[in-house]
Amino acid sequence: MSGCPGSRTIDFSEKENQEGNETGSRPSQLRQWPIQLHLVSPLAPYFQGKDVLLSADCVAYALGDFHKDYLKGKSLAIACPKLDSEQEIYIEKIKSLIDDAKINTLTILIMQVPCCFGLVQVAKEGAEKASRKIPVKQIVVGLEGNILSEEWI
Amino acid sequence: MKNALNKEIKDIIQDYPEVGRILEEYGIGCSPCSVGSCLLKDIVGIHNLDPQQEAILMYRIEKAIYPDRDVPEPKVDLTKKQAPKQISYSPPVKKLVDEHGLIKRLLALIPHIVEYIENSVNVDKELVLQCVDFIRAYADKYHHMKEEDILFKYVDNNAEIIQIMYKDHDTGRNHVRQVIEGAEKGNKAQIREHLLAYRELLMQHIKKEDEILYPWIDRQLSVTQVGEMFKQCTEADASVGDELPKKYERFIIELEEKFLQEVA
Numbered sequence: 047m048s049g050c051p052g053s054r055t056i057d058f059s060e061k062e063n064q065e066g067n068e069t070g071s072r073p074s075q076l077r078q079w080p081i082q083l084h085l086v087s088p089l090a091p092y093f094q095g096k097d098v099l100l101s102a103d104c105v106a107y108a109l110g111d112f113h114k115d116y117l118k119g120k121s122l123a124i125a126c127p128k129l130d131s132e133q134e135i136y137i138e139k140i141k142s143l144i145d146d147a148k149i150n151t152l153t154i155l156i157m158q159v160p161c162c163f164g165l166v167q168v169a170k171e172g173a174e175k176a177s178r179k180i181p182v183k184q185i186v187v188g189l190e191g192n193i194l195s196e197e198w199i
Numbered sequence: 200m201k202n203a204l205n206k207e208i209k210d211i212i213q214d215y216p217e218v219g220r221i222l223e224e225y226g227i228g229c230s231p232c233s234v235g236s237c238l239l240k241d242i243v244g245i246h247n248l249d250p251q252q253e254a255i256l257m258y259r260i261e262k263a264i265y266p267d268r269d270v271p272e273p274k275v276d277l278t279k280k281q282a283p284k285q286i287s288y289s290p291p292v293k294k295l296v297d298e299h300g301l302i303k304r305l306l307a308l309i310p311h312i313v314e315y316i317e318n319s320v321n322v323d324k325e326l327v328l329q330c331v332d333f334i335r336a337y338a339d340k341y342h343h344m345k346e347e348d349i350l351f352k353y354v355d356n357n358a359e360i361i362q363i364m365y366k367d368h369d370t371g372r373n374h375v376r377q378v379i380e381g382a383e384k385g386n387k388a389q390i391r392e393h394l395l396a397y398r399e400l401l402m403q404h405i406k407k408e409d410e411i412l413y414p415w416i417d418r419q420l421s422v423t424q425v426g427e428m429f430k431q432c433t434e435a436d437a438s439v440g441d442e443l444p445k446k447y448e449r450f451i452i453e454l455e456e457k458f459l460q461e462v463a
Binding site: 179 | 287288290291293423427429433
């Protein structure tokens with residue numbers, strides 16, 4: 047069990063209680079395209095005055111009820127702080143979302159692995175550069191899809 | 200038990216004083232409350248106890264009210280003992296908590312101010328009116344108005360706990376009017392009585408807000424509402440300008456230099 051926690055091999059396929067409630071279909075709560083932070087424009091109409099979810103790429107796969115509990119009612123941008131390049135552009139986009147799109151709140155959803163906290167840092171830098179101030183929330187998701195912490199930062 | 204849950208707490212404590220003592224053990228101070236019109240069910244819900252604590256509390260209350268009833272004792276899993284809860288506020292609510300900090304600094308100075316007035320030959324009317332100005336402009340207008348015009352609008356305005364907060368605000372304003380009258384007449388006893396009463400009222404009021412009311416409101420707010428409230432509070436602050444809170448912080452620092460250094 048050594049090496050980078052973000053890429054360490056862990057198998058929890060034998061985990062119990064994986065059935066959940068499978069009744070009914072789950073409609074997508076996505077209301078926009080594109081979603082990748084390099085591709086979205088802060089000037090897009092779906093960001094104006096909205097609550098924005100900035101999610102690390104892996105979160106949607108780990109969090110069983112991502113659409114129902116976290117995406118619903120929010121506009122989305124996704125990014126990977128470990129693998130994405132030119133992240134200074136991300137900082138400017140966060141700043142523009144706050145100042146130009148005048149978003150209402152920013153919720154950052156990240157995995158528990160250390161590299162994911164880089165996305166929080168990017169968001170904080172963007173928020174600090176912005177002239178408007180908005181509430182920013184950080185939610186940390188465990189590798190098995192549990193919520194480890196949820197706090198306003 | 201359903202009937203008891205829907206009764207006002209002052210009536211329950213009057214009929215069953217043991218309930219007041221039990222609540223006190225859980226940090227729920229209903230016995231000394233002057234109003235006591237909250238319903239028992241609201242009191243338990245509002246304090247956000249962990250489920251095990253709440254189950255034991257309800258069991259003890261039920262036994263106190265119905266001693267002959269066969270009430271099953273809740274099973275407690277000691278391995279699931281929770282760490283003490285740390286209160287985490289949303290940004291707009293945190294701002295209101297921070298504003299309490301400056302108000303509490305004045306409250307801490309009031310006994311020194313009262314002593315100074317009593318020991319002076321003539322009432323220092325200017326000092327009293329400066330304190331009144333802080334209370335009216337900072338505590339009441341700048342701070343309480345954000346509570347009344349913004350924060351309380353996000354919950355049921357008729358909830359007993361909100362009504363108690365309004366009543367506290369009104370009682371505080373009455374004390375301030377009495378302090379002014381005392382200053383105008385040079386009546387030291389009147390100033391003393393109402394400044395100390397204001398201090399006691401506000402200390403309890405702020406404690407209730409920081410520890411119970413604000414966390415209760417925060418738990419009900421959606422992310423969208425937190426954003427809206429933050430915007431409204433920011434606009435309310437901008438309408439009075441940056442200088443107002445700075446001016447009153449300078450005033451408190453000057454008072455602390457005058458009174459706390461003399462004590463030291």
